Amino acid sequence: MASETAGERAGPAADITLYFARYSRSFTPLWLLEELGVPYRLQRLSLKRGDQKTPRYRRVNPMGKVPALVDRDTVVTENPAICLYLADRYGYGVLAPEIADARRGPYLRWMVFSTAVFEPAIYLAEPPDPVAAAGRGWGDRATVIDTLEAVLRDGPWLLGEQFTAVDVMLGSLMSIALFNRRIPDPPAGFPAYDARLRARPAYQRAAAITWPLAPRGAGP
Ligand SMILES: N[C@@H](CCC(=O)N[C@@H](CS)C(=O)NCC(=O)O)C(=O)O
Structure with missing residues:
Protein backbone atom coordinates (compact mmCIF):
# COMPACT_ATOMS: atom_id res chain seq x y z
CA MET A 1 0.00 0.00 0.00
CA TYR A 92 -7.84 2.84 -3.29
CA GLY A 93 -4.48 1.49 -2.22
CA VAL A 94 -4.70 3.42 1.06
CA LEU A 95 -7.91 2.49 2.88
CA ALA A 96 -8.66 -0.35 0.40
CA PRO A 97 -6.00 -2.88 -0.58
CA GLU A 98 -5.54 -3.01 -4.34
CA ILE A 99 -6.95 -5.98 -6.29
CA ALA A 100 -3.50 -7.58 -6.70
CA ASP A 101 -2.62 -7.13 -3.01
CA ALA A 102 -2.89 -10.40 -1.07
CA ARG A 103 -4.65 -8.46 1.69
CA ARG A 104 -7.60 -7.86 -0.65
CA GLY A 105 -8.85 -11.36 0.25
CA PRO A 106 -9.07 -10.82 4.02
CA TYR A 107 -10.34 -7.29 3.38
CA LEU A 108 -13.34 -8.63 1.44
CA ARG A 109 -13.80 -11.45 3.91
CA TRP A 110 -14.14 -9.16 6.93
CA MET A 111 -16.36 -6.74 5.01
CA VAL A 112 -18.87 -9.49 4.33
CA PHE A 113 -18.36 -11.02 7.77
CA SER A 114 -19.34 -7.72 9.41
CA THR A 115 -23.07 -7.74 8.65
CA ALA A 116 -23.54 -11.31 7.37
CA VAL A 117 -21.92 -13.06 10.33
CA PHE A 118 -20.88 -10.78 13.20
CA GLU A 119 -24.07 -8.72 13.31
CA PRO A 120 -26.55 -11.65 13.43
CA ALA A 121 -24.33 -13.48 15.91
CA ILE A 122 -24.61 -10.62 18.39
CA TYR A 123 -28.18 -9.49 17.76
CA LEU A 124 -30.14 -12.66 17.03
CA ALA A 125 -31.28 -15.07 19.68
CA GLU A 126 -29.34 -18.31 19.43
CA PRO A 127 -31.58 -21.36 19.09
CA PRO A 128 -30.57 -24.04 21.58
CA ASP A 129 -30.29 -26.71 18.87
CA PRO A 130 -26.57 -26.96 17.93
CA VAL A 131 -27.46 -28.82 14.72
CA ALA A 132 -29.22 -25.67 13.50
CA ALA A 133 -25.87 -23.85 13.53
CA ALA A 134 -24.69 -25.92 10.58
CA GLY A 135 -27.52 -24.64 8.45
CA ARG A 136 -27.21 -21.00 9.56
CA GLY A 137 -24.95 -18.73 7.57
CA TRP A 138 -23.51 -17.14 10.68
CA GLY A 139 -22.92 -20.40 12.53
CA ASP A 140 -22.81 -20.03 16.30
CA ARG A 141 -21.91 -17.12 18.53
CA ALA A 142 -18.92 -18.71 20.29
CA THR A 143 -17.19 -19.54 17.01
CA VAL A 144 -17.82 -16.04 15.66
CA ILE A 145 -16.32 -14.46 18.78
CA ASP A 146 -13.31 -16.82 18.75
CA THR A 147 -12.68 -16.21 15.04
CA LEU A 148 -12.63 -12.46 15.52
CA GLU A 149 -10.63 -12.70 18.72
CA ALA A 150 -7.90 -14.65 16.93
CA VAL A 151 -7.41 -11.98 14.27
CA LEU A 152 -7.60 -9.06 16.69
CA ARG A 153 -5.04 -10.68 19.01
CA ASP A 154 -2.41 -10.03 16.32
CA GLY A 155 -3.74 -6.53 15.53
CA PRO A 156 -3.54 -3.66 15.77
CA TRP A 157 -6.04 -3.72 12.87
CA LEU A 158 -7.97 -6.43 11.07
CA LEU A 159 -5.39 -6.59 8.28
CA GLY A 160 -2.40 -6.19 10.61
CA GLU A 161 -0.39 -2.97 10.55
CA GLN A 162 -2.57 -1.21 7.98
CA PHE A 163 -5.80 0.49 9.08
CA THR A 164 -8.39 0.10 6.30
CA ALA A 165 -12.07 0.71 5.60
CA VAL A 166 -12.91 -2.70 6.99
CA ASP A 167 -11.85 -1.47 10.44
CA VAL A 168 -14.43 1.28 10.02
CA MET A 169 -17.10 -1.22 8.97
CA LEU A 170 -16.57 -4.03 11.42
CA GLY A 171 -15.11 -1.69 14.03
CA SER A 172 -18.21 0.52 14.12
CA LEU A 173 -20.37 -2.54 14.75
CA MET A 174 -17.95 -3.64 17.47
CA SER A 175 -18.02 -0.23 19.18
CA ILE A 176 -21.81 -0.08 19.16
CA ALA A 177 -22.19 -3.70 20.30
CA LEU A 178 -19.77 -3.23 23.21
CA PHE A 179 -21.49 -0.01 24.23
CA ASN A 180 -24.90 -1.73 24.14
CA ARG A 181 -23.48 -4.71 26.07
CA ARG A 182 -24.45 -7.10 23.29
CA ILE A 183 -21.31 -9.16 23.87
CA PRO A 184 -21.34 -10.58 27.39
CA ASP A 185 -17.79 -11.07 28.73
CA PRO A 186 -16.03 -9.90 25.57
CA PRO A 187 -12.49 -11.22 25.13
CA ALA A 188 -9.81 -8.67 26.08
CA GLY A 189 -8.93 -8.04 22.44
CA PHE A 190 -12.35 -6.50 21.75
CA PRO A 191 -12.26 -3.51 24.14
CA ALA A 192 -8.58 -2.99 23.30
CA TYR A 193 -9.45 -2.79 19.59
CA ASP A 194 -12.39 -0.51 20.39
CA ALA A 195 -10.06 1.82 22.31
CA ARG A 196 -7.72 2.06 19.29
CA LEU A 197 -10.69 2.88 17.05
CA ARG A 198 -12.02 5.52 19.43
CA ALA A 199 -8.61 7.20 19.57
CA ARG A 200 -8.83 8.10 15.87
CA PRO A 201 -9.73 11.76 15.28
CA ALA A 202 -12.07 10.82 12.38
CA TYR A 203 -14.00 8.45 14.69
CA GLN A 204 -14.36 11.25 17.20
CA ARG A 205 -15.57 13.78 14.64
CA ALA A 206 -18.19 11.36 13.29
CA ALA A 207 -19.24 10.31 16.80
CA ALA A 208 -19.78 13.94 17.83
CA ILE A 209 -22.20 14.38 14.90
CA THR A 210 -23.97 11.03 15.38
CA TRP A 211 -24.24 11.05 19.18
CA PRO A 212 -24.29 14.79 19.92
CA LEU A 213 -25.34 14.34 23.54
CA ALA A 214 -22.43 12.04 24.45
CA PRO A 215 -19.22 13.58 25.80
CA ARG A 216 -16.97 14.55 22.88
CA GLY A 217 -15.36 11.50 21.30
CA ALA A 218 -17.30 9.11 23.49
CA GLY A 219 -19.22 7.66 20.56
CA PRO A 220 -22.21 5.47 21.16
N1 LIG B 1 -28.45 -3.57 6.65
C1 LIG B 1 -28.45 -2.13 6.78
C2 LIG B 1 -29.08 -1.77 8.12
C3 LIG B 1 -29.59 -0.36 8.16
C4 LIG B 1 -30.48 -0.12 9.35
O1 LIG B 1 -31.01 -1.06 9.97
N2 LIG B 1 -30.68 1.15 9.70
C5 LIG B 1 -31.56 1.49 10.79
C6 LIG B 1 -30.89 2.53 11.69
S1 LIG B 1 -29.50 1.90 12.55
C7 LIG B 1 -32.82 2.16 10.27
O2 LIG B 1 -32.77 2.89 9.30
N3 LIG B 1 -33.92 1.92 10.96
C8 LIG B 1 -35.15 2.61 10.72
C9 LIG B 1 -36.25 1.73 10.21
O3 LIG B 1 -36.02 0.57 9.87
O4 LIG B 1 -37.36 2.25 10.15
C10 LIG B 1 -27.03 -1.59 6.66
O5 LIG B 1 -26.10 -2.29 7.08
O6 LIG B 1 -26.82 -0.49 6.13
Whole structure:
Protein backbone atom coordinates (compact mmCIF):
# COMPACT_ATOMS: atom_id res chain seq x y z
CA MET A 1 0.00 0.00 0.00
CA ALA A 2 1.10 3.56 -0.60
CA SER A 3 2.44 5.50 2.37
CA GLU A 4 0.45 8.68 1.70
CA THR A 5 -2.63 9.34 3.78
CA ALA A 6 -6.06 8.95 2.29
CA GLY A 7 -6.80 12.67 2.51
CA GLU A 8 -3.71 13.54 0.48
CA ARG A 9 -4.69 11.27 -2.38
CA ALA A 10 -6.22 13.22 -5.25
CA GLY A 11 -9.17 11.08 -6.26
CA PRO A 12 -11.96 11.73 -8.75
CA ALA A 13 -14.16 14.73 -7.98
CA ALA A 14 -16.77 13.76 -5.42
CA ASP A 15 -20.38 14.91 -5.26
CA ILE A 16 -21.47 12.95 -2.24
CA THR A 17 -24.71 13.09 -0.29
CA LEU A 18 -25.00 10.89 2.78
CA TYR A 19 -28.55 10.21 3.95
CA PHE A 20 -27.95 10.31 7.66
CA ALA A 21 -29.80 9.99 10.96
CA ARG A 22 -28.39 10.58 14.42
CA TYR A 23 -28.06 7.62 16.77
CA SER A 24 -27.92 5.17 13.89
CA ARG A 25 -25.69 3.07 11.68
CA SER A 26 -25.15 6.21 9.59
CA PHE A 27 -22.12 6.58 11.85
CA THR A 28 -20.20 4.03 9.75
CA PRO A 29 -20.05 5.87 6.39
CA LEU A 30 -19.77 9.22 8.15
CA TRP A 31 -16.64 7.99 9.95
CA LEU A 32 -15.23 6.64 6.68
CA LEU A 33 -15.88 9.95 4.89
CA GLU A 34 -14.00 11.69 7.70
CA GLU A 35 -11.10 9.22 7.35
CA LEU A 36 -11.02 9.81 3.58
CA GLY A 37 -11.18 13.58 3.87
CA VAL A 38 -13.49 13.91 0.87
CA PRO A 39 -16.19 16.60 0.83
CA TYR A 40 -19.74 15.45 1.48
CA ARG A 41 -23.11 16.86 2.41
CA LEU A 42 -25.43 15.37 4.98
CA GLN A 43 -29.11 14.93 4.19
CA ARG A 44 -30.50 14.59 7.68
CA LEU A 45 -33.46 12.30 8.34
CA SER A 46 -35.41 11.89 11.54
CA LEU A 47 -36.14 8.23 12.20
CA LYS A 48 -38.59 9.23 14.91
CA ARG A 49 -40.58 11.31 12.43
CA GLY A 50 -40.44 8.44 9.92
CA ASP A 51 -38.57 10.35 7.19
CA GLN A 52 -37.00 7.04 6.12
CA LYS A 53 -40.40 5.61 5.16
CA THR A 54 -41.55 8.41 2.87
CA PRO A 55 -42.05 7.53 -0.82
CA ARG A 56 -39.43 10.16 -1.68
CA TYR A 57 -36.73 8.53 0.44
CA ARG A 58 -37.75 5.02 -0.60
CA ARG A 59 -36.76 6.00 -4.13
CA VAL A 60 -33.20 6.17 -2.73
CA ASN A 61 -33.46 3.13 -0.45
CA PRO A 62 -36.58 1.00 -0.93
CA MET A 63 -35.79 -0.65 2.42
CA GLY A 64 -36.70 2.61 4.14
CA LYS A 65 -33.49 2.56 6.16
CA VAL A 66 -30.42 4.72 6.64
CA PRO A 67 -27.70 5.12 5.63
CA ALA A 68 -27.71 5.60 1.88
CA LEU A 69 -25.09 7.29 -0.21
CA VAL A 70 -25.43 9.08 -3.52
CA ASP A 71 -22.36 10.10 -5.50
CA ARG A 72 -23.38 11.70 -8.79
CA ASP A 73 -25.33 8.91 -10.55
CA THR A 74 -24.31 6.15 -8.16
CA VAL A 75 -26.65 5.11 -5.35
CA VAL A 76 -25.31 2.73 -2.72
CA THR A 77 -27.10 1.25 0.27
CA GLU A 78 -26.03 -1.37 2.85
CA ASN A 79 -23.09 -0.29 4.95
CA PRO A 80 -20.47 -2.79 3.72
CA ALA A 81 -21.30 -1.87 0.11
CA ILE A 82 -21.02 1.84 0.94
CA CYS A 83 -17.64 1.25 2.59
CA LEU A 84 -16.36 -0.80 -0.37
CA TYR A 85 -17.54 1.86 -2.80
CA LEU A 86 -16.05 4.82 -0.94
CA ALA A 87 -12.73 3.17 -0.17
CA ASP A 88 -12.21 1.90 -3.73
CA ARG A 89 -13.23 5.18 -5.26
CA TYR A 90 -11.51 7.64 -2.92
CA GLY A 91 -8.98 5.60 -0.94
CA TYR A 92 -7.84 2.84 -3.29
CA GLY A 93 -4.48 1.49 -2.22
CA VAL A 94 -4.70 3.42 1.06
CA LEU A 95 -7.91 2.49 2.88
CA ALA A 96 -8.66 -0.35 0.40
CA PRO A 97 -6.00 -2.88 -0.58
CA GLU A 98 -5.54 -3.01 -4.34
CA ILE A 99 -6.95 -5.98 -6.29
CA ALA A 100 -3.50 -7.58 -6.70
CA ASP A 101 -2.62 -7.13 -3.01
CA ALA A 102 -2.89 -10.40 -1.07
CA ARG A 103 -4.65 -8.46 1.69
CA ARG A 104 -7.60 -7.86 -0.65
CA GLY A 105 -8.85 -11.36 0.25
CA PRO A 106 -9.07 -10.82 4.02
CA TYR A 107 -10.34 -7.29 3.38
CA LEU A 108 -13.34 -8.63 1.44
CA ARG A 109 -13.80 -11.45 3.91
CA TRP A 110 -14.14 -9.16 6.93
CA MET A 111 -16.36 -6.74 5.01
CA VAL A 112 -18.87 -9.49 4.33
CA PHE A 113 -18.36 -11.02 7.77
CA SER A 114 -19.34 -7.72 9.41
CA THR A 115 -23.07 -7.74 8.65
CA ALA A 116 -23.54 -11.31 7.37
CA VAL A 117 -21.92 -13.06 10.33
CA PHE A 118 -20.88 -10.78 13.20
CA GLU A 119 -24.07 -8.72 13.31
CA PRO A 120 -26.55 -11.65 13.43
CA ALA A 121 -24.33 -13.48 15.91
CA ILE A 122 -24.61 -10.62 18.39
CA TYR A 123 -28.18 -9.49 17.76
CA LEU A 124 -30.14 -12.66 17.03
CA ALA A 125 -31.28 -15.07 19.68
CA GLU A 126 -29.34 -18.31 19.43
CA PRO A 127 -31.58 -21.36 19.09
CA PRO A 128 -30.57 -24.04 21.58
CA ASP A 129 -30.29 -26.71 18.87
CA PRO A 130 -26.57 -26.96 17.93
CA VAL A 131 -27.46 -28.82 14.72
CA ALA A 132 -29.22 -25.67 13.50
CA ALA A 133 -25.87 -23.85 13.53
CA ALA A 134 -24.69 -25.92 10.58
CA GLY A 135 -27.52 -24.64 8.45
CA ARG A 136 -27.21 -21.00 9.56
CA GLY A 137 -24.95 -18.73 7.57
CA TRP A 138 -23.51 -17.14 10.68
CA GLY A 139 -22.92 -20.40 12.53
CA ASP A 140 -22.81 -20.03 16.30
CA ARG A 141 -21.91 -17.12 18.53
CA ALA A 142 -18.92 -18.71 20.29
CA THR A 143 -17.19 -19.54 17.01
CA VAL A 144 -17.82 -16.04 15.66
CA ILE A 145 -16.32 -14.46 18.78
CA ASP A 146 -13.31 -16.82 18.75
CA THR A 147 -12.68 -16.21 15.04
CA LEU A 148 -12.63 -12.46 15.52
CA GLU A 149 -10.63 -12.70 18.72
CA ALA A 150 -7.90 -14.65 16.93
CA VAL A 151 -7.41 -11.98 14.27
CA LEU A 152 -7.60 -9.06 16.69
CA ARG A 153 -5.04 -10.68 19.01
CA ASP A 154 -2.41 -10.03 16.32
CA GLY A 155 -3.74 -6.53 15.53
CA PRO A 156 -3.54 -3.66 15.77
CA TRP A 157 -6.04 -3.72 12.87
CA LEU A 158 -7.97 -6.43 11.07
CA LEU A 159 -5.39 -6.59 8.28
CA GLY A 160 -2.40 -6.19 10.61
CA GLU A 161 -0.39 -2.97 10.55
CA GLN A 162 -2.57 -1.21 7.98
CA PHE A 163 -5.80 0.49 9.08
CA THR A 164 -8.39 0.10 6.30
CA ALA A 165 -12.07 0.71 5.60
CA VAL A 166 -12.91 -2.70 6.99
CA ASP A 167 -11.85 -1.47 10.44
CA VAL A 168 -14.43 1.28 10.02
CA MET A 169 -17.10 -1.22 8.97
CA LEU A 170 -16.57 -4.03 11.42
CA GLY A 171 -15.11 -1.69 14.03
CA SER A 172 -18.21 0.52 14.12
CA LEU A 173 -20.37 -2.54 14.75
CA MET A 174 -17.95 -3.64 17.47
CA SER A 175 -18.02 -0.23 19.18
CA ILE A 176 -21.81 -0.08 19.16
CA ALA A 177 -22.19 -3.70 20.30
CA LEU A 178 -19.77 -3.23 23.21
CA PHE A 179 -21.49 -0.01 24.23
CA ASN A 180 -24.90 -1.73 24.14
CA ARG A 181 -23.48 -4.71 26.07
CA ARG A 182 -24.45 -7.10 23.29
CA ILE A 183 -21.31 -9.16 23.87
CA PRO A 184 -21.34 -10.58 27.39
CA ASP A 185 -17.79 -11.07 28.73
CA PRO A 186 -16.03 -9.90 25.57
CA PRO A 187 -12.49 -11.22 25.13
CA ALA A 188 -9.81 -8.67 26.08
CA GLY A 189 -8.93 -8.04 22.44
CA PHE A 190 -12.35 -6.50 21.75
CA PRO A 191 -12.26 -3.51 24.14
CA ALA A 192 -8.58 -2.99 23.30
CA TYR A 193 -9.45 -2.79 19.59
CA ASP A 194 -12.39 -0.51 20.39
CA ALA A 195 -10.06 1.82 22.31
CA ARG A 196 -7.72 2.06 19.29
CA LEU A 197 -10.69 2.88 17.05
CA ARG A 198 -12.02 5.52 19.43
CA ALA A 199 -8.61 7.20 19.57
CA ARG A 200 -8.83 8.10 15.87
CA PRO A 201 -9.73 11.76 15.28
CA ALA A 202 -12.07 10.82 12.38
CA TYR A 203 -14.00 8.45 14.69
CA GLN A 204 -14.36 11.25 17.20
CA ARG A 205 -15.57 13.78 14.64
CA ALA A 206 -18.19 11.36 13.29
CA ALA A 207 -19.24 10.31 16.80
CA ALA A 208 -19.78 13.94 17.83
CA ILE A 209 -22.20 14.38 14.90
CA THR A 210 -23.97 11.03 15.38
CA TRP A 211 -24.24 11.05 19.18
CA PRO A 212 -24.29 14.79 19.92
CA LEU A 213 -25.34 14.34 23.54
CA ALA A 214 -22.43 12.04 24.45
CA PRO A 215 -19.22 13.58 25.80
CA ARG A 216 -16.97 14.55 22.88
CA GLY A 217 -15.36 11.50 21.30
CA ALA A 218 -17.30 9.11 23.49
CA GLY A 219 -19.22 7.66 20.56
CA PRO A 220 -22.21 5.47 21.16
N1 LIG B 1 -28.45 -3.57 6.65
C1 LIG B 1 -28.45 -2.13 6.78
C2 LIG B 1 -29.08 -1.77 8.12
C3 LIG B 1 -29.59 -0.36 8.16
C4 LIG B 1 -30.48 -0.12 9.35
O1 LIG B 1 -31.01 -1.06 9.97
N2 LIG B 1 -30.68 1.15 9.70
C5 LIG B 1 -31.56 1.49 10.79
C6 LIG B 1 -30.89 2.53 11.69
S1 LIG B 1 -29.50 1.90 12.55
C7 LIG B 1 -32.82 2.16 10.27
O2 LIG B 1 -32.77 2.89 9.30
N3 LIG B 1 -33.92 1.92 10.96
C8 LIG B 1 -35.15 2.61 10.72
C9 LIG B 1 -36.25 1.73 10.21
O3 LIG B 1 -36.02 0.57 9.87
O4 LIG B 1 -37.36 2.25 10.15
C10 LIG B 1 -27.03 -1.59 6.66
O5 LIG B 1 -26.10 -2.29 7.08
O6 LIG B 1 -26.82 -0.49 6.13
